Amino acid sequence: MSEVALLQIIGLCVVGAGIFILLFIKGMFLRVVGFVAMVLGSFSLIALGVPQVASLPPAIEKFDLAKVKSPDDLAAIGQKIFFSKGQCALCHSIGPSHSARCPDLNGIGAKLAPEFLYESLTQPQAYIYLDFRHATKPEEYPARMPHINKDPIGLTKPEIFSVIAFLQKMSGEPISIKVEDVMDSEEDQTETVEVALNANSGSTSSVLVESGVAP
C-alpha cells in the first residue's frame, strides 16, 4: 500500500471517529473534540486528493578541473559558484535589480582587468582610504565586501578564476582567463596553507559545486 493510500485511510478513520462521536456521545467537550477531528481529517483528505509531488534535492555535482577544456567550461563552473558557494549573488546582481545591496556587476568583466578583479576579491580594502575623522589613529571604514578567499566563504584560487571568467562572459567579452593559468595556480596553491585549508572543497584537485539541475 502506498503512503498516500495509508494516510487516506487514516484520514477517513479520523473523520469516521469524529462522526461517531457526534452521533452517539453526549459529553459536550468530547463532541467538540470529535468536531475538530472531523475538520482536520477532512483537511488532510483534501490535501491528499491533489496529485502528490515531493521536491527532491538536486544531486551534488563534482567538477573536475582536469575535465575543463575551454574557457567556456570554466565560465560555467564560475556561474554556479557565483550563485551558490561564492555567495556573490546575495549582494551583487548582474543587471539592474531592486534588491541588490552592492554594485551591479553588469559589464564588469569588460571594464576591469582580471588582475584587478582578483585583487578586489582577495583584498577588498586595498584601495579604500582610511578614516581620519577623529583624533585617534586612523581606522578602516567598516568593510562591506568580505575577503572571498577566507572563511566563511573561502573560495580557492581556481574557483575565483572561474568566477572572473564567468563575469567576463556575462559582459559579452572574450574570456581572457586561460585554462592553463588556472591549472598553474592550482599547483601554486598547494603551498599556500590558507587556501588549502578550505573546508568546503575537501580536495584541492576538484571544485565542489552545488548545482540546481535535477538528477
Add this chain to the structure above:
Amino acid sequence: MKSANYIQESNVKTLLEKMPTIFKWVSFLSVLLLPVIALAAGADTKAMSVEYRDVPGIGSRNLVWIVAQQHLLLAGFVLGVPIFGWVCEIVGWKTKEARYDKLAKEFTKLLTSAYATTALFGGILLFLLIGLYPKLMAYLTDMFFPSFLVYCLLFLAETATLYMYWYGWDYMQGNKKAFHLFLGFLLNLFAIGIMIVPNSWATFQASPVVVADGDAWTRAWMAMQNPTWWPVNIHRLIANVVLGGFIVGAYAGIRYLLAVSREEREHYDWMGYVGNFIGVFGMLPLPFAGYWLMREVYQYNQQMGITLMGGFLAWLFILQAMLIGVLFLGANYYFWMGITYRIPGSENSYKKPIMAMLVVLLLCLGVWMTPHTLVASLAEAQKMGGTHHPLLGVFGVMSAKMTVANIMILVTFMSFIMYWRAGKQETAGWAKAAKAIMNGLLAIAAIAVIVLGVWGYFVPAIIRINYFSVAQVLIVGFIMVTFTPLTALLLKSAKTTTEMVWGKMPIRAGYCLVLNAVMVILLMSLMGYARSSSRVHWHIYGVMRDTSEYAFSPALGYAAAFMSLNTFVYCLLVAFIFWVATLGDKAKAQQAQAAVADAPGGAPAMAGGAPSSGENFESGILENHK
C-alpha cells in the same frame, strides 16, 4: 585447593542457574536502552565533526517539525493574548465596564501557565536542534551569539513584568491602574522583542546577507537586518493578535456549550463576540502584510518566489485560500447569526443584505480558489489545450487573487459595520446624508478595486505590483479608516430600538467559533511548512546546503497530515492549559452553587445543553421526539 575449586564450581553453578534471570534482565535493559544505543551508533566518534544525528523511527526532521511548530503556536498564543488582554483592559478602564477588566484578568491568568509551557517547548527545541543539527547550529551561533544574550535578557525582563502584571492586578486598581496599564505595555513591548529576535535567525536562514568582517555585535546586527526580517515581524505580530482573538473565541464557544446557568451563557456569549471581533479586526490587514512579505521574498530571490507562488508549492496556496475562505465565511456567519439571534425581530430586514454579502464572498472565494494549473485528466487537458483553461485561466494569476482578497476584506468589514448598527435608529439630522455618502463611497471603492484588478492584466508586472495593488489596498484601507469613526459618530446620538439579548446563540455558533480557531491554527501550521519548504534543500538559502537524508520537501498530503496532527496536539495542549487555569474557579463556583440551590433552567436540556429552549431548533426537534 579442593574447597577453592568447589567454591568456584558452585559459583559457576549458581551463575548458570541464575542465567535465565540475568538474561531476562539484560535483554530487558537492552530493549530499554535500544534507542540510546542506536543514537550512539549513529553518532560518529569524532564528536566535533558530526553534521547530523538522527532519531530512529520518527526521524530527526519530523521530530523537530512537531516541536518547533508547537513552540511557535504556543508562542503565538503567549504573544497574542497579552495584546488582547491589554486592549480589553484599556477598554474596561476607559468605559468603566467591569466585565472587560474581568475578561482581561481571566486571560492573563492563562498566561502564566502558557508561558511556562512555551518556554518548555522552546527548551526542548533548542536541545533537539543542538543535538540533531550541530553543523547548522554552530554556524548560526557563530553569526548570532550576541543576539542570544539579548534574547535571554528580554526573557528575564518579560518574566519579571509578567509576574508583576499578574500578581499586582487586584492591588493596582483605582488610581494605580495607570501604572498597571504601563506594565501591560512593557509586557507587550518585551514580548514583541522576544518575538523579533528569533525571527531574525529564522529569516536569516531564508534570506541570508553576506556579513563582512567586524566584531561580533556588528556582525550579528548586520545578519539580523536581512530583507525578510521586518515583513515577517509585522506579519507574525498581526497573526498573533488574530490567533489570540480566535482562541479566546473558541474558549468562549466551548464554555458557552458547556454552560449551565443563564449568567454563564450570557457571559460566554459576550466573550465569544469579543474574541471573534478582535480576531476579525486583526484578520483584515493580515493579507496585506502577507502580500508585502511575498513581495520581499520575490525580490530577494526570484527562485524562492517562484517555488512558492508558481512552482512546487503552488497548490499549497490553493489550500491556504480554502482555509482563509472558511475563516472569512465562519467569521461572517458568526456576525450574521449574532444579528438574527441577539436582536429579536431583525431577521427579515437583514435577509437581503446578508444574502448579497454571502454571494459576493462565495464568488470571490471561487476566483481565489481557482488554481492556475488545473488538475485534469488526459482527456480534459487535451480539450483545454494544456492544463490552463482558456477562460478561467485568468483567475489563476496574482491580479485576480489580489482583487478578490480586497473585496472579501471589504465585505467582512461591512458585515461588521452592519452588526454594529443593527437594532439602532440614527437620530442625527445628517444621518441620511452620511449614509448616502457611505453607500456611494463603498460602491466607488468596490468598482475601483475591480477596475484596477482587471486593468492589472494589461500593464507590466512591476506597474501592477508597485502601483495597482498598493492602490487597491489604500482604497480598502481608506474605507475602513473613514467608515469606523463616521459610524461611531452616527451611533453616538442613535437611540436603541432593540436591546441585544446575550446568551441566545444556537449551538452551531459555539462550533463556528471553534472552527475559526482551528482554521487559524491550521493556517499557521501550513505557513510553517511553506516557509520551510521555500528554502528547498538549503539550511541557509544559497549558503549552507542540507546534506542530510531529509533534504527533500515532503509532498503536500504528507505535510497536511502532519499539520493536522500538530493542530490537534496544540488544541489539546491549550485545552489542558485552560482546564488547569480554571480549576480554581470551579472550586469557587461549587461553593457558590451550594449556596444557591438548583437555579431554574440550570440542567442541560440535551446533549451539551441547548442555550435556549422553545425557539431553538435543535432542542425543539429533540423535544418533539422525546
Add this chain to the structure above:
Amino acid sequence: MRGPITSGAILLAGVFVFLKFILPLFTAPLPASLIYLYMTLAFSGIMLYGTMSASSLESLMGPVFRFLSGEGQSGTGKLARLAVLVLFPLLVGWQTYTSLAPSDLPPGENRTIHPAPPGEFVGLANPYQNNEANINMGKGLYAAYCSPCHGANYDGKGPAAKGFNPPPANFADPGTIAQLQESYLFWRIKKGGVGLPVEAMPWKSAMPRWEVELPDEFIWKIIMGEYDGAHQSPRTWEEDD
C-alpha cells in the same frame, strides 16, 4: 409554495448545468475537479444561508430531519424513506468502487508549468544590447530554430505544434513570457525539457536542450527577438526599463 429546499436544489442544478453544458458552448469544457469545487462552494452557500436564523433553519432542515426520522409517516412517505435509506449507502458504495476500480486512464496530473529555476540562472541580465541589429538577428534565429513549433506568429501554432502534448508555449499569451524574466527564458532554452525539475515532469516536455547546438550569444538574441515579436516585455523589478 417554494421552500428553501426546492430553491436550493434548483440553484445547485442551475449552477451545474451552467458549468457543465452552457459554459462549454463558449469556451473549453471545465475539468471535473473545477466543477466539483464550484458546486461545493454553491452548496456551502446554501447551507450557510439556510442556517442563518432559527426560522430559516427550521424551514431548510426541518423537513429533512422529519423525513429521515420517519415519525408519523405512512404510505409513500414511508416507502420513500426506506428507499433513501437503502439507496444512499449503495450510492456511496458505488462511488467508492468507481474511484478505486482500476481503469486504463492515466491519473489526473498536476504539472507545474513554470517551476523555480536553479540558483545559477536567477538574476542573469542579457549581456547584449537591445538594439535593432540584435533583435533582427534574434528574429532570424527564431525563424530558423524555434518557429517550427512555436509558430512564426509567436503563438505556439507552428506547423509541428500539433504533434505535441503538452503543446508548445504561446508567447503572445500574457500568462507566459510576460510573467518571466529574461534569465528564466535563458534557462529554459539552454537546458530544455530534460533540465526541468521533477515537479514539472521533465519527461513530458519535448523542448530540445539548445546548449548543445547554439552558443549563449544566440540564445540571448533569440530571447530579445521573441519578446519583440510577441509584443511582450520581460518582467523586471525596475520601472524605467
